[in-house]
Amino acid sequence: MRTMLAALALAGVAWGCDVKAATEAAPQDTKTYTATVKIDDV
Amino acid sequence: MLEARLKKIDGIQSAKVKGFDRESKFYFNIAVSESKSVVPQTIRAMLEELKKETKGDEDYPYNSMVLTAITGKVEKSGDAWTFTARGSNQKYDLVANDAVKKLVESGKSLLTLAGKVSDEQGKLRLEISDAKDSAN
Numbered sequence: 459m460r461t462m463l464a465a466l467a468l469a470g471v472a473w474g475c476d477v478k479a480a481t482e483a484a485p486q487d488t489k490t491y492t493a494t495v496k497i498d499d500v
Numbered sequence: 501m502l503e504a505r506l507k508k509i510d511g512i513q514s515a516k517v518k519g520f521d522r523e524s525k526f527y528f529n530i531a532v533s534e535s536k537s538v539v540p541q542t543i544r545a546m547l548e549e550l551k552k553e554t555k556g557d558e559d560y561p562y563n564s565m566v567l568t569a570i571t572g573k574v575e576k577s578g579d580a581w582t583f584t585a586r587g588s589n590q591k592y593d594l595v596a597n598d599a600v601k602k603l604v605e606s607g608k609s610l611l612t613l614a615g616k617v618s619d620e621q622g623k624l625r626l627e628i629s630d631a632k633d634s635a636n
Contacts, residue, residue: 459560489534489587490513493617495543496563497502499524 502526502560505546511536525563534587540619541567564616567626571612572605572632583613583626592617592626599631610634 506515511533518527528622532538551559572585574594581594594600595615603611614630 467605490531491534491585492529492531492568493538493570494506494518494566494568495506495528495530496565497526497528497543498561498563499520499593500559 501550501558503528505550506530506543509538509542511538529568534571537585537588537590538571539590539624540617546548546627555569564618566616566629567613568614569612570614571610573609574600574611575609576604586610590624592624592636595627597628597631600628603631603633608633 505513506512506528509616512530513533514529514531516529518529520526530538540562543565547560547562570585572583574596575582575584576596581600583592583594583597584590585592596604600611600613610633612632612634613628615626615628616621618625618627
């Protein structure tokens with residue numbers, strides 16, 4: 459039982475780290491710049 | 501067709517038709533990831549590829565590109581101004597206007613700019629029409 463609880467706790471910590479890493483990385487990935495492109499029709 | 505092709509370019513997160521005018525030009529608004537650089541040559545290469553794939557049926561010449569909001573660092577060296585885009589580190593020769601000059605003189609260097617991009621003779625050039633402190 460103790461081993462099982464320890465494993466669950468470790469999994470929870472690992473999951474928490476993943477979520478933290480993903481949320482920290484997200485703002486950089488979502489930053490954009492904008493432009494207008496004109497293309498001729500022939 | 502063109503909208504879908506623009507969306508396939510690496511870094512373009514969205515591309516929407518803005519309109520079509522009497523002078524026969526398509527206008528698209530695009531949003532690009534800061535980590536990527538999309539320049540006039542990127543658009544021309546896409547149009548060339550489209551023409552090649554369709555054996556000339558889909559032939560749309562590139563017209564122009566205007567950055568409407570891009571953030572990066574402005575630097576002055578002698579009489580030359582340069583802009584380095586945040587994220588991609590793409591460099592542009594800058595044609596600075598009074599707004600840019602005033603901001604840099606007041607100690608601001610991270611600015612959000614708008615202006616026309618050209619790449620004559622292989623040199624990227626950004627002709628500023630608007631500039632503001634990136635913190636605003």
